[in-house]
Amino acid sequence: MIILRDVTRVYATGGMAVRALAGVNLEIDRGEFVAVMGRSGSGKSTLMNIIGLLDRPTTGEYLLAGRDVERFTEDVRSRLRGAAFGFVFQSYNLLPRMTALEQVELPLIYQRAQDRRRRAAEALVRVGMQHRIAHLPNELSGGEQQRVAIARSLAVNPLMLLADEPTGALDTATGGEIMRLFTELVEERGVAVVLVTHETEVATYARRTIRMRDGKIIEDSGKSGGPPARAPAGASGH
C-alpha cells in the first residue's frame, strides 16, 4: 500500500543541516500492525510525518497506492491526509470545548462527508465510547480521551492509523486496552497501524517491529512477523 524508496529528510536549522532521515526503504501493506522503535532523534516521528503527508521527503520516492504523492498539489495532499490516514497522538490532541461527537465529526467536515453525525456516532460506538458522546475532553479520563481520538482517526475509514506514543500518557492497564483496540481494528477492518513507541511491551502487540537509529532502519522483523531479523544491508543502507 505504501512504499518508501531511499527517502531522506534534511532540515536546515540555523545554517546546520540535520539529517532526520538518511535513506529509508519501507513497504507497509493493508492489515499490517507495525511498531517503530528507536531512541528519540532516531527519525521515528519524521518517518510518521512523511507517511502521513504532513511532511515531504527531501529526496527519494513515496508511493501511496501506487501513486507518487510528490506529484499531488498541497490541497490534494491535505484531502488525502484526511481521507487515508488517521493520527493518534500521545497527548490526544482533542480540541477543547468540543464534545466527543464533534471531535469525531471534524475529519468528516473536511471531507465534506454525508451523514457525518451517524458515522461519527458509529466510530464512537466502535471504540466503546457511546456513553460519553456529549462529553467534553476535560470531562473524560486519559484513556477515554485517547479512545475518542482513535474514533476520530477511524471516522473516515482510513487505510492507515499513525499512532505516535499513543499509550505514553496512560497507565499500563489502560494502555493495554488501547493496544487491544488497535489489534481488533487491524483484524476486523484490515486497517494498517503504524505505532511509534519506546516501550517494548507495547511493541509486542504489533506483528512487525522496525528499529531505527540515526535516521535509518537498522532492524525490520519483516511482514510475516515472528522474531526480529536484521534488515538486509541494501534495503536499509546500513
Add this chain to the structure above:
Amino acid sequence: MSLIDAFRVTLRAIFANRLRSVLTSLGVVIGVSSVIALVAVAQGTQQGVTDRIRGLGTGLIFVESSAAATTSQTGGPAGLVQSTLVASDAAAIAADAIPGVIAVAAHAAVDTQLVAGANNVGATVVSTSSEYGEVRDLDVRSGSFITPAHDEEGSMVAVLGARAAETLYPGADPVGQQVRLSFAGGRLTLAFVVVGVLEEQGGAGEADDQAFIPLTSIANRLRFLYTPAGDLRVTQIDVRAADGVDEDRVKEEISELLLFRHETTEPDFVIQSQDDLISAATEVSNTLSILLGSIAGISLLVGGIGVMNIMLVSVAERAREIGIRRAVGATSRDIVTQFVTEALTLSLFGGVVGIALGTGASLAVDGRAVGGQELAVLIQPWSIAAAFLVAAGVGLAAGSYPAYRAATIDPIAALRNE
C-alpha cells in the same frame, strides 16, 4: 469545509471568548455608529436649511447689497450704512413691470432688544414696508400687518412674530399694547404700538422670532438711513415671482435695472434665487457630511486594526488547533476560510450593532436643542449601506493577513507544542 461549517466554528470561537469578541467588535460599533449619526446630523442640518428656504414659499428672489452681504448677515448697522441698495430700487423693480414679478419689498434687518413691561427678548427687527407680508407670504393671527397707510405716515407700529409675542405678552393679545425697541445696545429706545401678531410658522420659520416695523418709522428718527439724495438705505430687496416664471430671466432683468440705476457696470449687489441658496447650502453641508464622515471613518479604521490585532492573537493562541485541523484533513484554504469568516463575523456583528446604535442615537438627538440650535437628523439609507459595506471590507482586510499566517503555520511544529 463548507461555509456553514466555517460559520459554526466561528460562532464557537466567538462565544468561547465572549468578552474579547465584544470588545473587538466595539471598535467597529463605534466607527459605524458615528458614521451614521454624524452623517445623519449633517444631512438633517441640510434638510433644515433647505426646508427653511423652501418654507419662504416658491419663486422668491433675494437682492442683497454687497456691502451688507460681506459685513454682516443679520443687520449690523455697518452693512446698512454702507449699503448702496435703496428703497426706491424696490419701487423701480415693481414699477418696471418685469414680467412675472408679483410683489417687491425692501427691508433692513437690525438686531434689537424688545421690551414690554417686565419682559424682554432679543430679536431681529425687520424694517420694511407693507408689501413684505405678501412677498414672504406671512399670515396674521391677530390685528393686521403693516399697511400702506403706515408706510405713508411712518407710523410707530410693530408686528410681532408668534414666539416673540408669546415671550413679551404671555397669554395675552398684544395688539394695542406698547412695545419698546432698544437699538444699538440701549443708546436709542423707541416706543411702538403693536398692531398685529403673526401666525406661528413653527419648525425652522425665522419670522416667529422677529418683529416688523415700517422702514419709514425708524428712518424719521435715524436720519443717517437716508442717502444724500433723500432715499432710504436698505440691506435687501425681496422679489416674489409668479409660479412657472423663468427665474434666471427675472434675475437678469433686475440686475440690468439696478446696474442702470446705480450707474455702474460692477454690480454692488448679489441676486440669488431660492434654488441658488439651496444649492449653496447643500454644497456646504455636503462638505460637512464628507468631513464628519471621514472623521468617523478613521475610527472605523481604528476598529479594523483592533479586529486584526485580536485575530493575530487568536491565530497564535490556536496554533495547536490549526495543527489538529490540518492533521485531520483541513487544507490551507479551509484554515483561511475559517479565520476570514471569524474576522468578518466580528466586523459585521459590530456593523449591525453600530447601525442600530447610530440610528438610535440619531433619533434620540432629533429635535433636541444643542447650543441654541435645534438638531435635526436625517438618516440616509446610503449611509447605512455604506457603513455596512465598509464594516464588511474592514472584516475582510483585517482577517486576510491573520488568516494567511494561520494557513502557513507548520502543522508538525504546532502539534509538537504541548
